[in-house]
Amino acid sequence: MNRQIQIGIIGSAADLEYNDEIIKLAEELGKYVAEENCTLVFGAEKDSDSLPTIACRAAKQAGGLTVGITYGKGLEVFERDCIDVVIATGLERGGGRELSLILSCDAVIAINGGSGTLTEIAIAYQANIPVIVIRNTGGWSEKLENQYLDDRKRLKVEVADNPQSAVDLAITLASK
Numbered sequence: 001m002n003r004q005i006q007i008g009i010i011g012s013a014a015d016l017e018y019n020d021e022i023i024k025l026a027e028e029l030g031k032y033v034a035e036e037n038c039t040l041v042f043g044a045e046k047d048s049d050s051l052p053t054i055a056c057r058a059a060k061q062a063g064g065l066t067v068g069i070t071y072g073k074g075l076e077v078f079e080r081d082c083i084d085v086v087i088a089t090g091l092e093r094g095g096g097r098e099l100s101l102i103l104s105c106d107a108v109i110a111i112n113g114g115s116g117t118l119t120e121i122a123i124a125y126q127a128n129i130p131v132i133v134i135r136n137t138g139g140w141s142e143k144l145e146n147q148y149l150d151d152r153k154r155l156k157v158e159v160a161d162n163p164q165s166a167v168d169l170a171i172t173l174a175s176k
Helices: 021-036 051-061 097-103 116-127 139-144 163-174
Strands: 006-011 039-043 065-070 086-088 107-111 133-134 158-160
Touching: 006 021, 006 051, 006 097, 006 116, 006 163, 021 039, 021 051, 021 107, 021 158, 021 163, 039 051, 039 097, 039 163, 051 065, 065 097, 097 116, 107 163, 116 133, 116 139, 133 139, 133 163, 158 163
Parallel strands: 006 039, 006 107, 039 065, 065 086, 107 133, 133 158
Antiparallel strands: none
């Protein structure tokens, strides 16, 4: 592969009130993506922080390349300074942006996550894009670990014990 592997980081927005331990995991996740010379792709929010944005900040601090996919028009997003490339989809939040985000990834790592994360996992499943969840982070990540989303059994949602093993597994699965 001549380009960097593109790893999508998905997970909860700030309104789901994650704890300091989950924030630390998101920071580690971003750092490892950058250290492995992969591009971090995430859903750039316009109005609030999120676990993927926290991972983006950490990736940028570690010298990584970051791409934020946002909804609507315009390139103004929350925490713009940590994003190298902003892509405005013109699509709605909670419906269209997730499709562009996930289809831009070689593999996806989920941490915690509400309904938006569930939508993104379902899109990845339909597109045969590997999904890795981090164990014991709550939300849809915890509910879907080691599961298939339906009887087609396309790709099992893989589980990793920590951010470093999640990134390693994402690289392995993306390279196949």
